[in-house]
Amino acid sequence: MNIVLITPSGPTSRTGNRIAATRWARILRRLGHRVGLAADYDGRPADLMVAVHAWRSAGPIADFKARHPARPLILQLSGTDIYDYLTSDPRPTLRSMELADRLVGLNDLAWRVVPTRLRTRLSVIHQSATSLPHGNQPSRRAVVVSVIGHLRDVKDPLRAAKAARLLPADSRIRVEQVGRAYTATWAAEATAEMAANPRYLWCDDVPAAAVRRLLARSHAMVISSLSEGGANVVSEAIVAGVPVLASRVDGNVGLLGGDYRGYFPVGDTGKLARLMRRIECEPAFVATLRQALRQRAPLFRPAREIAAWRRLLAGLTD
CATH class of the missing domain: 3.40.50.2000 (Glycogen Phosphorylase B;)
Structure with missing residues (x-):
């Protein structure tokens, strides 16, 4: 598939959202897909959108679904989505969640704040990590x-x-x-x-x-x-x-x-x-x-x- 992966821009390339999106792009490419990362959707042809952050990516999500209503969209729910914007500014957040065909949570308790009608769309994908080269060797000086x-x-x-x-x-x-x-x-x-x-x-x-x-x-x-x-x-x-x-x-x-x-x-x-x-x-x-x-x-x-x-x-x- 040709996948567009939307991740909001931040003050540094090492934001949690950006790091996760970059790792997921590698995973999706490893699975044989073509992936382009972007902060916004420019109408490029795509078979699937993966979007990070319901609130910050609300515009690209709505644009993609307006252009391609039958094409699937996967939405990763960030912490500020489900523990902040879902109550402080719920309309764009809920709209993004409703437009998504699948929701991805990052912790086992994410389901508790997802509206009941949308929970069947939710999967939990734990963000992976690799071992440290020499393991944990705590400092002796302090x-x-x-x-x-x-x-x-x-x-x-x-x-x-x-x-x-x-x-x-x-x-x-x-x-x-x-x-x-x-x-x-x-x-x-x-x-x-x-x-x-x-x-x-x-x-x-x-x-x-x-x-x-x-x-x-x-x-x-x-x-x-x-x-x-x-x-x-x-x-x-x-x-x-x-x-x-x-x-x-x-x-x-x-x-x-x-x-x-x-x-x-x-x-x-x-x-x-x-x-x-x-x-x-x-x-x-x-x-x-x-x-x-x-x-x-x-x-x-x-x-x-x-x-x-x-x-x-x-x-x-x-």
Whole structure:
């Protein structure tokens, strides 16, 4: 098939949506299809549209279906789609979902916010990850807690840095954060936090190889988001065996599992600080988290993601 893959443009090529779209393009090409990536639909001939983000891609989705009403459209539901725009600006989001022949969620709990009438269209495809070249080898100089993700409101990006301020004086924890600040305000806040907090370092936007090196030497990774669709960085940490300390939101629970013991309530700085201290001081707790990650890791194998896309495409002809 000739496939057009629509992904919204962002301030960096390393946004979660763009990374996912690029990986899916590789998968679809591997399955024998021709794929063109674009931020908008220009009317080019296509047998199928795959669109990322119901709200941001509402225009291209509507245009494609107006031109080709009988041709299939697959829509990936991003976190802001189902945990923000579905309530704050529902009309374009719902319209995109209704026009789509298939919906793709990225976590096992995505179905809970999809309207009942549309749930039969929903498939969950876990974003895959590959092993780190040399595995997880935590730093010996400090207890490194990484935060990997762009600085924007929905990520609650400085929560780990604030938690580090609550640690006792003898703690060896160091919070290292990578990711571009989406606004000048966030850049200023991160810079000010570094000046005031000796346990915190922000490295701004860095190449993918540097992200993987940080993950490899991390004792734990924090994802403190207010909402998530199913962050690929969680998949990467799970496959790497890096304990994840995660805000208890559906997008994280839908990847890590309901009985995972590394959750903290959204915005709860004190609980996060206590979890970070347990990472530092309780080897048994770390072992428990690692065992839970090993049990989840098979969900994120690349072969499984490829097979899921093969089944999804085959189902369009059923």
